[in-house]
Amino acid sequence: MAAASIITIGDELLIGQTIDTNSAWMAQELNKIGVWVKRRVAVGDVWDEIWNALDEESKHSEIVLITGGLGPTADDITKPLLCEYFGGKMIVSEAALQNVKDIFTKLNRPIIERNLKQAEVPDVCTVLNNKRGTAPGMEFRKDGKLYVSMPGVPHEMKGIMLDYVLPKLPSLFNLPVVYHQTLLTAGVGESFLADMIKDFEEALPAYIKLAYLPNYGMVRLRLTGRGDNKAAVEQEVNERFAELKLLVKEFMVTDTDEPMEMAIGKILRGLNKTMGTAESCTGGAIASLITSIAGSSDYFKGSIVSYANEVKENLLSVQHETLATVGAVSEETVTQMVKGAITQLKVDYAVATSGILGPGGGTAEKPVGMVWVAVGNKNKTVTQKFQWRFDRARNTDLTVQNALNMLRKFILSEHDQQVK
C-alpha cells in the first residue's frame, strides 16, 4: 500500500494560531483512493526544520505532500528551499505568470512586484496551475518518490489536490481497495458500546478494522476493509456492517457517515415536515448548524434567538409571570418557547434551549452547565435537563447535538405513532 506523509509548513501552526484543517481533508481524500497517510508533520518557517522534515518523510513514505509557506510575504522560505533541495534554479513560469495576471485582471486590482514573484518556480518542478490563487502548485520527483508543494490556503490546496494530485496517484502507485462503512450512535458510552459488540469485534478478520470515534456524547463506529478485490472487500464489509447495525440498533442515529444535522434533515424531507428553533443559550448555533446543510430551506423555516428575556416575551409569548417566578432557565420557559416558535414560525416541529453555558452566570440553584431543552409539535412537548461540566464552547456543542438528537427521536416517535 502506498504510504503518504503530509508536511505542513508555518509558524502559525506551531504557535497554535491556526488549526490545521488541511491535513484532515487531505487524509480523507487520500484514504478514499487507497493511499495510507502514515504520518502528518508540522514544522515552522525554519530552513533546517523544513529540510530535515523532507529528509525524514522521504524515508517514511513514497508520497510527500507539502502545504504552506508559499505566500507572497518575506517569511516564506519554502520555494527557494525546494529549489535547492531538488537541485534546480529559479525561473519564471509563463503559465504561472499568466495565471497571476488573469486573477488580478478579474479582481480589477493592480499587480505589484510581490505578486509577480509568485510566478517564479524551480526549473526542476512541474507547475500545477492554481485556479483559485496566485501561488502555483509544484510537483517534484526524486528516487521514485513524488513530492507536491501546495499553498496553505485551504480552498487553493483543495483545488490543486482535486485537479492534479488525486487523479494522478492511481497511475503512479499500486493502490489497494479501501472501503469504509460508518454509523453514528447517541446516548451510549464508548465502554458500554465496546462491551456490547465485543464478540463481534473479536470475530472480525484481520483485514477489517473497527474504530470507535467518540464526540459530543455520541460515538461513531467505523468498519474499514482493505484488500485487492473491490467487490470482495465491499461485500465482506457490508455483511459485517449489517451485523453491527443490528447489534447497536437501539442507539443508532444513522448508518451513513453523516452528521446529526444531515440525518435530521433527511427525516424531515422524507416526511415533508418543517422545523424551527427558539434559542436562548445556544444563541443561534442550532439554526446555524441546520442551515450549514445545502438544501435545508426545504425543511428549515427559521429561528427566534431570544437571548434577552424581553425577546422571549415579545416574540415567543413566554409569560412574564413564568420568567419572574421560575426564571428563564426552566422547564416551563423552554416549553413555552417551543409553543411560541411553532406558532410564530408556522413550523411542524421546534426545539428550544435555555441554560447557563458559562463560565459566569451560575447560582447555587442553577449552576453553570445547567441547560433545559424542549422539543415538540403543536400537541406535545418533551423536555430534558442537562448538566454539562465543560467550557462554554463544548457546553454549547453538547447542547446543540443533544437537542437535535431529542428532536430526531421525537419526530420519529410521533411518526411511528401516526403510522400505527
Next chain:
Amino acid sequence: MAAASIITIGDELLIGQTIDTNSAWMAQELNKIGVWVKRRVAVGDVWDEIWNALDEESKHSEIVLITGGLGPTADDITKPLLCEYFGGKMIVSEAALQNVKDIFTKLNRPIIERNLKQAEVPDVCTVLNNKRGTAPGMEFRKDGKLYVSMPGVPHEMKGIMLDYVLPKLPSLFNLPVVYHQTLLTAGVGESFLADMIKDFEEALPAYIKLAYLPNYGMVRLRLTGRGDNKAAVEQEVNERFAELKLLVKEFMVTDTDEPMEMAIGKILRGLNKTMGTAESCTGGAIASLITSIAGSSDYFKGSIVSYANEVKENLLSVQHETLATVGAVSEETVTQMVKGAITQLKVDYAVATSGILGPGGGTAEKPVGMVWVAVGNKNKTVTQKFQWRFDRARNTDLTVQNALNMLRKFILSEHDQQVK
C-alpha cells in the same frame, strides 16, 4: 530555548475523521511560557509507527508531549507500548483506580472491567491525575528528557496540561521570554499590507519577527520578540508595535489578539448600546458567533433567522411586494430586514443578510455566492453586495466576518458623528 514535540496518536487523525484541535491549544499554551513547539507529528495506532515517532522526536526535542491512544477500547495500544519503551511493567495505580471509581459513582453508572483496566499504568511512570476522565496522564523521564502521555479527549488533555504540565515546565527547563503583540486588519490584501510596511519589516531586529496571518479577507499581523530580559523584550516589541499600528491605522480592527466578534462586543459595551441580527443565508451564524463570547448578553438581545420568505414577511415586516418583485436576495430586502429587526428586537443596531451561499440555487442574475448585507440603526442603513467564489462553509464565514466588520464601522462612524 527548550524545544517540544507534540505526538498525536490515532488512526482517526490519519484518515481525516478528526480535526486536530489539541495541538493548536497545546502550542498556544506552551508558547506563552516560552517553550518552542518545534514539531507536531501525527501517527496511527500502529506499534512501529508510535515507537518510531518516540525515537525520532526524542532526537528533536527535550519535551515530548503525547496525546491519544489511551481509550478503553481494543484499538488502543499506546499504554503497553510506553511501558515497554520506558522499560517498565504494568501495575494497578491505586490513585487512578480511585479516580475511576469516583467518576462512575458521580455519574451513577456501573463500572465494568474495561473501565477498571484504565487504572493500570507502567510502574516507571508518575501518574498525573485526570480529574475530567478515567484515563490517567503519565509522566516519564529518560536521558534528561520529559515525556507526558495524555488522553486525546480535548478537555481531559487540557486539564492535565493546566494542572501538571504547564506549571512544571519552568522548573525543569531554562525558558526564555517570548512576547507577542497582534493586531487585526480588514479590507486590505496581504500583498498590499506587506508593501505598506516593507520598510518597517526590514528594520526589525533579528529577535523580533513579523508574521502575516490571513483569514476570511482579514489579515492578522503578529510581532514576536524573544530574549532573556522580560522588561527589555516587552518594551522593544511594544515600541515597534506602536509604530506598526500607526502604519496600518486605516485598516486596523483591533490591536489585541481577539476575534472580530469580541472587538464588536467591546465597542457596544463601551457605548452601552445593543444589537441584534436578521439572518437569511447565514442562518444564525452571526448570532451564534456573537454569543460565543461570554457576557454577550450585555449587548446582544436576539435574532430573527428568516430562512423562509414568509418569516421575513411575518416577523420582520419585509413587504410581500418587495419579495415578489426584486426577490429575497436584494438591497431592498436586507434594508427592510434591518428595520424589522430593530423594531422587533428593540435594539440600537442590527445587521441583516440575504444571499445564495451554494452550491445550488444560483441563477444568471443572482449567481451562487451573491450576498446582500445591510447594517444600520433606526435612522440609517448601509448596504453592500458581495460576490463570493468559494464553497458553502467558506462563503458563510466570509459573509459573517464582513457583515460584522460593516456593523463595526457603522457603529464607530455613527458614534464619531454624534461626538462631533
